[in-house]
Amino acid sequence: MKPSVVLYKSLPEDLRVRLDAHFNVTEINGLTPENIAAHAEAFRQAEGILGSGGKVDVEFLQQAPKLRAASTISVGYDTFDVAALNDKGIVLMHTPTVLTETVADTMMALVLSSARRVVELAERVKAGEWQKNIGPDWFGIDVHHKKLGILGMGRIGLALAQRAHLGFSMPILYNARKHHQEAEDRFDAQYCDLDTLLAESDFLCISLPLTAETHHLIGREQLAKMKPSAILINAGRGPVVDEQALVDALKDGTIFAAGLDVFEQEPLPVNSELLKLRNVVPLPHIGSATHETRYGMARDAVDNLIAALTGKVEKNCVNPQVLKQG
Numbered sequence: 001m002k003p004s005v006v007l008y009k010s011l012p013e014d015l016r017v018r019l020d021a022h023f024n025v026t027e028i029n030g031l032t033p034e035n036i037a038a039h040a041e042a043f044r045q046a047e048g049i050l051g052s053g054g055k056v057d058v059e060f061l062q063q064a065p066k067l068r069a070a071s072t073i074s075v076g077y078d079t080f081d082v083a084a085l086n087d088k089g090i091v092l093m094h095t096p097t098v099l100t101e102t103v104a105d106t107m108m109a110l111v112l113s114s115a116r117r118v119v120e121l122a123e124r125v126k127a128g129e130w131q132k133n134i135g136p137d138w139f140g141i142d143v144h145h146k147k148l149g150i151l152g153m154g155r156i157g158l159a160l161a162q163r164a165h166l167g168f169s170m171p172i173l174y175n176a177r178k179h180h181q182e183a184e185d186r187f188d189a190q191y192c193d194l195d196t197l198l199a200e201s202d203f204l205c206i207s208l209p210l211t212a213e214t215h216h217l218i219g220r221e222q223l224a225k226m227k228p229s230a231i232l233i234n235a236g237r238g239p240v241v242d243e244q245a246l247v248d249a250l251k252d253g254t255i256f257a258a259g260l261d262v263f264e265q266e267p268l269p270v271n272s273e274l275l276k277l278r279n280v281v282p283l284p285h286i287g288s289a290t291h292e293t294r295y296g297m298a299r300d301a302v303d304n305l306i307a308a309l310t311g312k313v314e315k316n317c318v319n320p321q322v323l324k325q326g
C-alpha cells in the first residue's frame with residue numbers, strides 16, 4: 001500500500017501526477033484551526049505532509065501519530081517545532097537552493113525602489129502630479145558605490161553581495177554567525193560586528209531566518225545606531241525586526257526608508273501604520289514568487305518528500321540527525 005500524505009496546496013499538474021504515483025494524496029486547501037477537525041482522519045493516517053498550513057508543533061503531532069516526514073515548500077521553517085519533530089524521529093525537508101537567486105533579485109529590487117522612490121513616484125505620476133519639471137522633492141539617493149550591509153550571510157546573502165558588488169560597485173559589509181570565505185574572496189565582503197554594521201551601512205539588508213536568537217534582533221536601540229540616511233531592507237522574516245520600533249524610526253527620521261517583504265503579521269493588516277508612511281516599500285512576501293522559482297520549489301518539495309519517505313535523503317534535510325537514528 002502506498003503511504004498516505006496530506007498536501008496543503010494545489011500543485012502543477014505534472015508534479016501532482018508524480019506525487020500520486022508514490023502516495024495516496026489527500027489535498028487540503030485552506031487549512032484553518034477551525035476545519036482541522038474535519039480532516040482528522042487524513043492526519044491520523046498521514047505518513048507525510050507537503051507544504052505547510054500553520055504550526056507543526058507538539059499539539060499538531062498528536063493528531064498525526066504516523067507522521068514520518070514533513071516537506072515544506074520554502075527555505076524558512078520557523079512554523080515547524082524542530083525539537084518536537086526530532087523527538088518523534090520525523091524528517092523535515094525544505095527548499096534551500098532553488099530560490100536563492102530570485103530572493104536576491106527581490107532584495108535588490110527593494111534596495112533600488114526604496115532609494116530611488118520608484119513606487120512612490122510612479123504612483124504620483126499615475127495620480128497626474130507630473131505637471132512640470134520635477135524638483136528636489138522628487139529626488140532619491142544613490143545606490144551605486146554606497147555601503148551595503150548584510151545581516152545573515154547565507155546563500156541569499158551571498159547572491160545579494162554578488163549583485164551589489166559586481167553590478168553596483170558597492171562595498172559589502174556583513175555580520176553572521178561565522179565568517180563566509182567565499183563572500184570575502186569573491187566580493188571583498190568585510191566581516192564586522194553588529195554595531196559596526198548598523199553604524200556604517202547605507203543599506204542594511206536582513207536575510208536571517210527567524211529563531212529565538214533573531215527575534216527582535218533589530219529594535220529601537222539598534223535602529224538608533226543607524227545613519228539617518230540609511231535604508232533597512234528585510235526579506236528574511238518579519239519578527240527579526242521590532243515593527244513598532246521601525247515605524248517610529250521611519251516617522252521621526254532615525255532612518256531614511258525601508259523596503260520590506262516580510263512583516264510581523266502576514267498578510268499585513270490594512271490598518272498597519274507602515275502603510276501610511278511615504279518612505280516604506282511594502283511587498284506581499286514575494287521573495288521567491290516568480291513562476292519559474294515557485295515551480296522549482298514545488299518540484300523540489302515533491303522530490304524531498306519522496307526521498308524522505310523512501311529512505312533516500314541526500315540533501316535539503318533540516319534535521320539529518322533523525323536519519324541516523326533510523
Ligand code: GLV
Pocket residue numbers: 073074075076077099287288
Ligand atoms: C519564504 O519566505 C521561504 O522561506 O521560502
Ligand code: GLV
Pocket residue numbers: 075152153154155156157207208209
Ligand atoms: C538563508 O536564509 C539564506 O540566506 O540562505
